[in-house]
Amino acid sequence: MKKATQANARRSAPLNPKGHAAALLLLGLTAVASPALAQTYSFSTVTVEGNQRIETPTILTYLGFARGEAVSAAALNDAAQRIRATGLFETVDVVPQGGTLVIRVTEFPTVNQITFEGNSRVRDAELAAAVRSEPRRVYSPAQAEADTAAITQVYADQGRINATVSPRIIRRADNRVDLVFEIFEGGLTEVERISFVGNRSFGEGRLRRVLETKQAGLLRAIISRDTYISDRVAFDRQVLTDFYQSRGYVDFQVQNVDVGLTRERDAYYITFNVQEGQKFDFGNITVSSEVAGADPAVFQDALKVRTGATYSPDVIERDISRLERLALRQGLNFVRVEPRITRNDRTLTLDVDFALVNGPRIFVERIDIEGNNTTLDRVIRSRFNVVEGDPFNPREIRESAERIRAMGYFANADVNAREGSSPDQVVIDVDVEEGPTGSLSFGGNFSTDNGFGLMAKFNQRNFLGRGQALSFSLQGGEDNRQFSFSFTEPRLLGRDLSFGISTSYNTTDNQNALYDTTSGRFSPRIGFPVSENGRVSLYYAYNYTDITDVTTTSPFIVADEAEGAVATQALGYSYSFDTRRTGLDPTAGVLVRFGQEFGFGDNDSEYIETTAELTAQKLILNEEVTLRATLEGGYLSYGEGQSRITDRYFLNSRTMRGFEPGGIGPRDSNTGDALGGNAYAVARFEAEFPVGLPEEYGISGGVFLDYGSVWDIGRATGGNVDYNDFTPRTIAGVSVFWKTPIGPLRFNFTEPLDVQPNDETKQFDVTISTEF
Incomplete structure (x- = not known):
């Protein structure tokens, strides 16, 4: 001192x-x-x-x-x-x-008050929670020294190991002192380099993408995960283990993690020493039963894992849950599934026998929830498939904990079971810490399709603590204005039944266009699961469209269609099948979407709109290269009436790259204006791969090939429409992917391979990169 x-x-x-x-x-x-x-x-x-x-x-x-x-x-x-x-x-x-x-x-004097000076990165409340000295208690120099070390550790946990803390006392009357901790916070101590020793199957770049800790890179002033935090490194050990074991490396171990400081003490070097072991596949898969009334053949048919597939503990866990749920549906309580694994080192396979055994007769006495200052109890309870009085299943409780964390409402969520009022009763304790769930943003944006614009957005994923999603946005650009509102109740009537309402209103006022449009849509919907991977949504829609300011130079078809506002109603459904929901193969996934909308309304507008999409993804070359393929299409079929320009498909840069909005498809022969089409089909193929830059920059490369078209305006053309038939176009290009703090960006550089003379192409555009 x-x-x-x-x-x-x-x-x-x-x-x-x-x-x-x-x-x-x-x-x-x-x-x-x-x-x-x-x-x-x-x-x-x-x-x-x-x-x-x-x-x-x-x-x-x-x-x-x-x-x-x-x-x-x-x-x-x-x-x-x-x-x-x-x-x-x-x-x-x-x-x-x-x-x-x-x-x-x-x-020794009495502590009058405790204050902190010089802290701006850490709040007083967080520092006060770390100290043991208390006001109105006898001042202890030893305790003040211990508090100094505790405050220093708080800063070290946030990556500021060079922070210094100096305790001081200020004498007051009546033998009292103020205890002041003077703090110099220092700068962040970053992770300069993450390396691996012993990895043979996966490169350092692939393994670094798995970890939560990141290397300091180009955006080190913004990204916080490049700061060294010991708890985060401990978490990375488990993440790395899960990554390898889900890919068949059952003997994988992180032998140790070496953490060292640079000579200047301003950065860390982290080295993971790993032992991969051999890769194993599933061998024979069987089901045996020690439970009266449980037929192994019935349970065998419920298994998803197959012989020859890469071994993964996650797949076994999901099949165990599937079998235990099947037992409950058959009225067999307290049935547990024990995976009995036989190792075959010569063939590098693991035989798995799912043994049905009688578990202990323990019941859930009650579920206690603490820490949810905002979120209602019923929102958390909805993630449990058990209630008070049900048989206790430890695996079900673990899965419930994962579902609670997956809600994204809480910074931390712990679920534990303890003995209740008797040995055959358990109490489930749920301790959560509320996290931020809403955002309000104002700003500007730029789109290569629509130019500059201003926006205001509000989004709340846990509205009033009820687990409901609420969002609305206002956007105004050079040529258009948009308003949207959406509300979703994910657990209607306490069941896995979602209910939502969405509405939108858009106007265009393009000085360079030959007409303007106004459109609106109101749509309530419900959704529910139909299988482990499938989900169905049913909806009603009210649509309003109007075409205005049609000039004498507008295309004759548009002038003919500008007959006033048109209102239509529709009933529809959509079905999605997503293998990522179960993750049977961590290196691949398939997404299928299919939907139909049945419309009826003014001017005899009766139509059926059918849309479909199939997307597949596969990681190859030790998961360094990602391959994606998408087939997408839509068709408008009118029984009575006909489509208008506001109804038809116009492909944008997301649907088919390398073209301006409305850059392909049927065109008026006289004016060259795009008219849209009642049908479209697109095939997209792409590969994403590292480009040799440090992973911490978040930059990767890609190549793509798009093939498709939009066609058929759905009416007689009189020979005044070009490209009304299926006329495919082909575009190739390269992409640069950049993960930035404002979101993942994608820069596309395109080259037309097969286009038509009047098509409007563009060689460069920037979009938000979307995950498959």
């Missing part, structure tokens, strides 16, 4: 001053004991001076001898040390005066 200066008279000297009186005591005792320590004392009276809060009898209990007892000088010194060791006194003097022993003490 630093001594106080005369210029700052309020600040004390060292935190644990012994005082010059203690030195005088030792000199005095030495003098009394000279020339030998054999001199003894006997006191008929003992007095205590200077104590205010501490009672005299309390101090006397530390002497260790009684009145009239012969004591040596060494014993007196020991008595002084015992009183001093209580931590209640700044100074202690034990002075013999004839037959009287005088004990002079100076009590």
Whole structure:
């Protein structure tokens, strides 16, 4: 501790001053004991001076001898040390005066208040939670030192290992002090390099993408995951283990993690020493039963895992859950599934026998939820498939915990089970910490399709703590204005049944266009699962469209279609099948979407709109290269009436790259304006791969090939429409993917391979990169 200066008279000297009186005591005792320590004392009276809060009898209990007892000088010194060791006194003097022993003490002051100075990165409340010193308690120099270390550790956990903390005391009246922690926060200590030793099957780049900790890179001033945090590295050990084991490396181990500082102490080097082992596949898959009434053949048919597939503990866990749910549906309670694995080192396979056994008869007594200051209890309880009184299944509780975390409402969520009021009862404790779930943003945007614009967006994923999603946005560009609103209740009537309402209103006012449009849509919907991977949504829609400001130079078809506003109603459904929901293969996935809308309304507008999409993704070359393929199409079929330009398909840069909006498809022969089509079909193929730059920059490359067209305006053309038949176009290009703090961006550079003379192409565009 630093001594106080005369210029700052309020600040004390060292935190644990012994005082010059203690030195005088030792000199005095030495003098009394000279020339030998054999001199003894006997006191008929003992007095205590200077104590205010501490009672005299309390101090006397530390002497260790009684009145009239012969004591040596060494014993007196020991008595002084015992009183001093209580931590209640700044100074202690034990002075013999004839037959009287005088004990002079100076009590430690009382802490008046605790404050923090110099902290801007860490809030006072967080620092206060780390210290043990308390106001209105006796000040302890040792505790202040411990608090200093605790505050330093708080900063170290946030990557500021060079932070320094200096405790100071400010003297106040009535033997009180203010305890002040002066903090110099310093800068962040970043992770300069992450490397691996022992990895043979996967490159360092692929493994670094798995970890939560990232290397400091181009955006180090914005990205926080490049800061060294010991707890995060511990989490990365488990993430790395899960990555390897889900790919068949059952013997994988992280042997140790070496963490070192650079010579300048401003960055870390982290090295993961791993042992991969051999890759295993599934061998024979069987089901056996020790439960009366459980037919193994029935349970065998419910398994998804197949012989020859890459071994993964996740696949086994999902099949165990599937079998236990099947047992419940058959009225078999307390059935547990034990995977019994036989290892075949010669063939590098693992035989798995799913054994049905009788589990302990334990029931759920109650579910206690704490920490949800905003989120309602029922929202959290909806993620449990069990209620009070149901049979207890540890696996179901673990899965419920994962579902709670997957909601994204909580910064932390712990779910544990403990014994209840009797041995056959358990209490499930849910402890959550609320996290941010909403955002409000104002700003500008730029689109290569629509130019510059202003926007205001509000989004809340946990509206009023009810688990509901609410969002609305306003956008205004050079040529268009958009408003949208959406509300979703994910658990209608407490079931896995979603209900939502969405509405939108758009207008265009393009000075360079030959007409303007106004459109709106209102649509309530419900959705529910139909299988483990499939989900269906049913909806009603009310659509309103109007074409205005049609000029004499507008295409004749548009002028003919501008017959006033048209309102239509529709009933529709959509079906999605997504293998990523079960993750049977972590290196591949398939997404299928199919839907139809049946419309009816004004002007005999009866139609059926059918849309479909199939997307597949596969990681190859040790998962360094990602291959994607998408087939997408749509068709408008009119029974009565006909489509208008506001109804037809116009391919944008997301649907088919390399073209301006409306850049392909049927065109008016006289004006060259795009008319859209009642049908479209597109095939997209692409590959994404590393380009050799450090992974921390978040930049990768890609190549793509798009093939497709839009056609058929759905009416007689009189020979005044070009490209009304299926006329395919082909576009090739390269992409640059960049993961930025504002979102993943994609830069496309395109080259037309097969286009038509009047097509409007573009060689460059920027879009938000979407994940498959």
